[in-house]
Amino acid sequence: MPKSAADSLQGLRVAITGGTSGLGLALVEQLRERGAAVAFVARDTHKVQAIAGKLDGTHGFTGDVSRKEEIHPIALGINAALGGLDVLINNASSLGPVPLALLADTECEDLETALDTNLLGPFRLTKALLGSLTASAREGRSAVVINITSDAAATPYPTWGAYGVSKAALSHLSRIWQEELQEHGVRVEAIDPGDMDTPLHHLAVLDADPAELKRPQDSAREIITWIENARKSQEVTS
Amino acid sequence: MKAAHQPIQRPPGARLLMVGEQGDLQPMTRSSLARNFSAGDLLVANDAATLPASLHGIHEASGEAIEIRLAGRPSLAPSDIHQFTAVAFGAGDYRVQTEDRPVPPTLGPGDLLRFGDLLRKNLPQRRRGQGELQARVIRQLEHPRLIEIDFLGHPDFVWSEMARQGRPIQYAHLRQPLQLWNVWTRIAGRPVAFEPPSAGFLLDWKLLSELQVRGVGFATLTLAAGLSSTGEAELDARLPFDEAYHLPKATVRAIQRTRQRGGRVIALGTTVVRALEDAADSSGNLRPGNGVATHRIGPHRELQIVDALISGTHEPGESHYELLRAFTTEEVLHHMSSALEIKGYRSHEFGDSIWVEKWVGKVEKNETPGRAGENSTNRQQTAPQQTTLRRPPRPRQNGRIRDAVAARLRLVTEGFVPGLSSPR
Numbered sequence: 192m193p194k195s196a197a198d199s200l201q202g203l204r205v206a207i208t209g210g211t212s213g214l215g216l217a218l219v220e221q222l223r224e225r226g227a228a229v230a231f232v233a234r235d236t237h238k239v240q241a242i243a244g245k246l247d248g249t250h251g252f253t254g255d256v257s258r259k260e261e262i263h264p265i266a267l268g269i270n271a272a273l274g275g276l277d278v279l280i281n282n283a284s285s286l287g288p289v290p291l292a293l294l295a296d297t298e299c300e301d302l303e304t305a306l307d308t309n310l311l312g313p314f315r316l317t318k319a320l321l322g323s324l325t326a327s328a329r330e331g332r333s334a335v336v337i338n339i340t341s342d343a344a345a346t347p348y349p350t351w352g353a354y355g356v357s358k359a360a361l362s363h364l365s366r367i368w369q370e371e372l373q374e375h376g377v378r379v380e381a382i383d384p385g386d387m388d389t390p391l392h393h394l395a396v397l398d399a400d401p402a403e404l405k406r407p408q409d410s411a412r413e414i415i416t417w418i419e420n421a422r423k424s425q426e427v428t429s
Numbered sequence: 430m431k432a433a434h435q436p437i438q439r440p441p442g443a444r445l446l447m448v449g450e451q452g453d454l455q456p457m458t459r460s461s462l463a464r465n466f467s468a469g470d471l472l473v474a475n476d477a478a479t480l481p482a483s484l485h486g487i488h489e490a491s492g493e494a495i496e497i498r499l500a501g502r503p504s505l506a507p508s509d510i511h512q513f514t515a516v517a518f519g520a521g522d523y524r525v526q527t528e529d530r531p532v533p534p535t536l537g538p539g540d541l542l543r544f545g546d547l548l549r550k551n552l553p554q555r556r557r558g559q560g561e562l563q564a565r566v567i568r569q570l571e572h573p574r575l576i577e578i579d580f581l582g583h584p585d586f587v588w589s590e591m592a593r594q595g596r597p598i599q600y601a602h603l604r605q606p607l608q609l610w611n612v613w614t615r616i617a618g619r620p621v622a623f624e625p626p627s628a629g630f631l632l633d634w635k636l637l638s639e640l641q642v643r644g645v646g647f648a649t650l651t652l653a654a655g656l657s658s659t660g661e662a663e664l665d666a667r668l669p670f671d672e673a674y675h676l677p678k679a680t681v682r683a684i685q686r687t688r689q690r691g692g693r694v695i696a697l698g699t700t701v702v703r704a705l706e707d708a709a710d711s712s713g714n715l716r717p718g719n720g721v722a723t724h725r726i727g728p729h730r731e732l733q734i735v736d737a738l739i740s741g742t743h744e745p746g747e748s749h750y751e752l753l754r755a756f757t758t759e760e761v762l763h764h765m766s767s768a769l770e771i772k773g774y775r776s777h778e779f780g781d782s783i784w785v786e787k788w789v790g791k792v793e794k795n796e797t798p799g800r801a802g803e804n805s806t807n808r809q810q811t812a813p814q815q816t817t818l819r820r821p822p823r824p825r826q827n828g829r830i831r832d833a834v835a836a837r838l839r840l841v842t843e844g845f846v847p848g849l850s851s852p853r
Contacts (some may be wrong), residue, residue, distance in 0.1 A: 243585070250585050263609035264592035267620045270478060271588040274507040275619060319610075322476050323618040326649055330679045374641060375634070 199419055201226035203333065204273040208256050208265075208316065209283030211238040213389030214339065217411035218280060223249055225415065230269045232256065232283070256283050256312030257304065266319035276323040277332050278418060281313035281361075282339045287353025289394050294352035302353045309357035313338055314364060321377070328376025333422040337414065338365045340381040351395075378421060384410035430742055430769055430776035432602035436611040438630035443781055444774060446742075450786040452761035454768050459631050459782055462739075468644030469692030471683055475626035475700045476649040478617035481595025481609060482624075484562070485522070486544035491534040494520040497542065497564075497578070498598050498623070500656050501670050504719060505621050510584045512567070514670065516574050516659045523599045523606075527660030536576050540566040545594045562590035574661055588620075598624050600658065602777055621673070622654040627778035628698030628740045646687060648680040652700040652722065657749075668748045671723045674704040678717040684734065685715075693736040699752050702726060702735050709733040728754035737786040742769050742776045757788040 205222050209215040210231025219231050223246055230250040233239050243251030250272035254265040269276060287305035288297050317336055328334035343351045344358035365381035372379055386392060388404040443459040457465075466472070482499035501514035519531030544562040560582070567577040580587045597607040614629035637647055652674035659665055684694055684705075696702045707722040708715050713733040724730070725748070732755055743750040745766060753762055765783065768774075774781040 252585065252589055260608070263613065264589070267478065267480075267592045267609070268585070268588050270619050271510070272507055272585055274505075319613070319617075322478065322614070322616040325616065326476055326618050326677075329647075329649065330677055371634070374638060 197224065198226035200415070200422075203227040203277050203418075203422070204275055204327075205229050205278040205280065205418075206269045206273070206276055206320070207231045207280045207282055208312070209233060210251070211235060211242050213391060214384055214387060214407040214410055215280075215282045216242065217407040218282065218414065219246060219249060221408070221411050221415055227278075228273050230272050232265050232269070256281075256316055257285065257307035259311075259315065262312070262315040262319050266316060269320065270323050275327060276320055277327045278335045278337070279317060279320055279324065280337045280339065280414075281316065283312065284309055284339065284391060285354075285357075286391065286395055287357070290397075291350040291354075291395055292352075293350055297353050302356070305353035305357040306360070309354070310360045310364065313361060317368070317379075321372075324377050325372075325375045328425075331426070333418075333425045334377040335418065335421050335425075336365075336368070336377065336379045337418070338362070338379070338381045340365075340383050342383055342385075344381075344383070354395075376425075378425070380417070380421075382414060382417065384414065430744060430774055430780070432777045433775040433780035434602050434604055436603060436605065436607055436779055438611075438614070438779065439633060440779075443631070444772075445739075445782040445784060446765065446768060446772075446774065448757060448761060448765050448783060448785040450737075450789045452757060452764070452788065454764060456768075456772065462631065462784075463636060463639040463643060463645075465784060466640060466643055466645040466695070467692070469687065469690050470695055471646040471648060471687040471692055472640060472695050472697055473648050473650065473680065473684070473701050473705065474614075474616060474629050474632060474697040475622075475652050475654065475704070476614075476616045476618040476629075477622035477626055477651050477654060477700075478614075478620040479597055479609070479612040479622045479625040479654075480620050481592060481597055483523070483596045483598045484544045484591070484594060485596075486542055486562075488534045488536065489541035489543055490537075493534045495533050495542065496522065496530075497544075498656060498659075500575075500623055500659075502621070502653060502673055504721075505619065505651065505653060505673050505675050508584050510587045511580045512577065513580070514570060514575065514577050516656065516664070517576055518574070518660075523603070524601055526601050527658050530660055532573055535573070536566045536569060538566055538568050542566065542578065544590075560586065560590065562587065562594055572661070572664055574659065575664060598656065600777075603779075616649065618649075619651055619675075621651060622700075624654055624657055625778060626652070626654045626698045626700050628700075628782070630779065631739070631782060632697065646683050646692075648677075648683040650677065650680055650701060650704050651675045652704045654698075654700045657747075669703070669722075669725070671721050672700070672703065673719070673721050674700075674707070675719050676704060676708050676715065676717050681715045681717045694734055695737045695739065696735045697739050699726075699738065699740055699749050702732075702738055702752060702755075705734040706730065706732060725751065726755050727751040730755045732756070732787060735787070737784060739782060739784050741778060742774050742781050742783055744776065753785055756785045761788065 205227045207215050207218050210219045211233040219229055222229050232252050232254045234255045236253040239251035239253050243249050252268040254261045285305050285308035288301040324334040338361050340362045341358045343355035344362045362381040365379050368379040385405045387407045388401045389407055445457050445459045447455040484497045488495050496518040498516045499513045500516050517533035519533045521530050542564045564578040564580045567579050569576050597612045599607045612625040615632050653672050655670045655672050703722045
């Protein structure tokens with residue numbers, strides 16, 4: 192059992208997509224600090240290598256979750272490096288059209304890009320990793336999938352159409368999977384981290400005032416607290 | 430039998446031939462598999478994901494093309510990614526019958542093997558800063574095709590490049606090139622198998638829900654399933670090679686509970702039989718943790734743990750068929766093979782299935798099934814001797830429980846209610 196908050200996640204095996212910037216990077220850093228074994232995925236090999244080199248003990252893999260043919264290589268790397276998986280955080284996101292566009296002005300290809308990254312990517316990756324997650328549950332460990340969503344999933348903000356539609360679908364996917372997978376011991380949760388001072392948000396809102404935005408480190412801390420609570424509750428149940 | 434040549438894991442018309450504990454044959458569809466289980470039974474599956482274990486490249490010293498098929502590894506530890514045993518081929522690929530493949534160039538200690546499409550220098554992944562997967566030959570292992578190699582680089586690099594450059598091992602009966610999603614079962618986890626634990630192709634989450642509703646347990650182990658063919662008779666005679674495995678404590682506990690309650694342990698795949706029987710001592714006690722299965726299971730091996738096997742169809746002469754001889758008699762297997770042939774069952778990894786129960790002998794009138802097997806006059810001379818640790822007679826479900834289970838199952842399968850909601 193952990194002796195202090197610093198190693199409260201000792202032994203937990205966590206995978207994060209979109210792990211080289213914003214919320215994903217903050218999660219990689221804080222989970223590692225708390226003793227978790229961390230694998231992360233991102234598209235840019237140089238960034239992946241730089242962060243894996245800087246954060247000793249983490250495992251970085253290059254991959255694009257929006258591409259069907261890259262899902263199994265990503266899942267293979269995660270499972271191989273961690274020797275299994277307890278927590279999957281589907282964090283990688285795409286805005287769709289940049290700059291943001293009214294839905295009627297959104298090209299079909301931009302909507303497809305948002306759906307591929309924000310919906311199909313998490314769907315495919317979760318399916319590919321479900322064997323490891325259910326194995327974790329059978330062994331009495333935490334088994335959790337966190338899908339990072341947004342208030343745009345619930346509120347129809349003009350110009351956020353492609354992003355909002357894809358996140359709404361991801362939220363509903365999470366609810367259905369929560370119903371279907373609980374009998375196999377896997378918990379699925381959609382979490383809205385709030386409007387954060389991240390590269391993605393700056394792409395969407397060019398004149399946003401960083402002072403009015405949440406720090407991704409604060410959102411990461413809240414998500415980790417949620418994981419710790421879920422872990423305690425699952426340990427009690429098992 | 431005719432080989433299934435399409436990589437479809439759960440075809441709607443897939444068939445299953447059930448071979449009962451008295452040798453009786455019963456044809457059924459694979460979709461009705463759940464009905465074969467009784468409350469208290471335990472299904473054990475191999476949750477190994479399949480590696481892209483076929484790597485094409487160049488032997489640096491000769492400049493000749495080679496294909497390496499990874500075939501073994503000392504352990505399943507995540508960092509233990511460097512040393513493998515492998516079978517080497519010369520130029521060509523899976524579209525040529527394995528036995529017709531040319532021998533590789535002479536491979537000596539220290540030789541460098543470079544993998545990937547080395548003729549195309551402007552690969553997209555190369556532009557993205559990815560490296561080249563390389564290995565050195567450590568030594569030959571008593572056969573020109575069988576070698577030990579050592580991959581170079583950080584474990585994450587090796588895993589990553591193997592995933593990008595490797596392809597699943599396949600044979601000429603499958604026409605299309607396989608992708609990883611073709612060979613990963615629904616429960617695939619740690620990528621350690623060299624060929625798919627293909628009996629698991631019939632599993633899906635609906636079946637697991639149905640089993641749970643029926644009161645049937647489910648557990649897993651991980652075994653690095655090895656090659657099914659090398660194309661060389663001398664090497665094929667040594668199959669299966671040694672296979673590393675991990676048996677979780679939770680699975681050992683589930684088996685203990687099952688046996689205490691008189692349920693059956695049903696192995697999904699020959700790899701599960703091999704791991705469980707390897708991990709059992711002579712008294713039938715299981716040792717959890719890591720191991721390497723070195724023994725072959727056949728007619729002279731007494732099964733300590735497994736009561737029934739669900740597997741693909743196998744033909745005489747295959748190592749998997751030899752394993753069936755640990756379950757039942759030559760006469761029963763002969764009848765089974767005839768039925769599979771005459772009725773047109775499909776063979777190979779995407780083919781049909783069999784369910785073979787451990788032989789207990791013919792039941793005479795007024796005799797219980799559990800005792801009948803002790804009458805050795807009913808056994809063929811080559812049948813396995815099963816004198817110890819016989820599973821207690823299975824408690825039969827009473828009508829009310831059976832009806833309740835059936836009613837609940839109907840509701841679940843028709844989508845009216847979710848499955849059992851308590852998380853395990």
